[in-house]
Amino acid sequence: MPEALRDLSWPALAGVVLAFFVTLTVANVALGFALERAMPKRKIFAVPLAEGQLGHELVGNVVFLGVTVATVTGALGSGLIRFGEESFARGAATFTVMLLGFQVFYYFLHRAMHVRALLRFHRWHHESQVTTPLSAQSVSFVEACGWMFGYVALPLALSYVAPLSFWGLAGYLAFNVSGNIVGHANVEPNAPAAATRGATLFANVFVYHALHHARWTGHYSFQAATMDRLFGTEYRDWPELYARVSQGKALTSLQERGDSYAPLKAPAGSGSR
Numbered sequence: 001m002p003e004a005l006r007d008l009s010w011p012a013l014a015g016v017v018l019a020f021f022v023t024l025t026v027a028n029v030a031l032g033f034a035l036e037r038a039m040p041k042r043k044i045f046a047v048p049l050a051e052g053q054l055g056h057e058l059v060g061n062v063v064f065l066g067v068t069v070a071t072v073t074g075a076l077g078s079g080l081i082r083f084g085e086e087s088f089a090r091g092a093a094t095f096t097v098m099l100l101g102f103q104v105f106y107y108f109l110h111r112a113m114h115v116r117a118l119l120r121f122h123r124w125h126h127e128s129q130v131t132t133p134l135s136a137q138s139v140s141f142v143e144a145c146g147w148m149f150g151y152v153a154l155p156l157a158l159s160y161v162a163p164l165s166f167w168g169l170a171g172y173l174a175f176n177v178s179g180n181i182v183g184h185a186n187v188e189p190n191a192p193a194a195a196t197r198g199a200t201l202f203a204n205v206f207v208y209h210a211l212h213h214a215r216w217t218g219h220y221s222f223q224a225a226t227m228d229r230l231f232g233t234e235y236r237d238w239p240e241l242y243a244r245v246s247q248g249k250a251l252t253s254l255q256e257r258g259d260s261y262a263p264l265k266a267p268a269g270s271g272s273r
Ligand SMILES: [Zn+2]
Pocket: 110, 114, 122, 126, 212, 216
């Protein structure tokens, strides 16, 4: 960890962490809404937002940022995460291991939250049936605490396998927050080359997660479709819906389906909307 941070008092460290996450949030929310405005012909759902949705999402963001800032400040200030000497290799390895580890972690967290017993903590996020950039971090207090296993406990555990790069971890968290926020915009900016089965092993098109919000089940993955593909929770018809949206035909109903649509088997113990 940089000495300048190590020497800070607790309140000053909290201030730096707060500035990091709030700046990322504000910049990416602005970018997401700007994309929606700049590409009106690439709108995903031509369905109005629920009444009071943006206010609800704002409250969720405040909860998420509060939990994140407190947890990350605690992790850094306590010195529990082991950081090694900075090098390009350590930075790249830290970023890559976090990128893969977070996807595996988030998939199981998300599946768990759809189990009947935990669903009440996840309903907050699903109040957004048509998403906005503010939907990404709009979660309940308990769900925000769940995310902290990915933001803090995962790197903490990894750092005892091998010391991490501080900048690799900070870079990954910035990437995670940015992708999450912009990826919830109700717009599809991706070119067709990004919407193939091969490309979505690395990054999803925006239609992909929009369908999770519209349909409730399926598409539990974060960032890439890989985990859904491995566990059979990927819809077959999303490429058709991507094609419609990319041709300027926004989806006019949350129930819209492609010809290749097939229902997914509901996982055992999963609760319904
Ligand atoms: Zn969900």
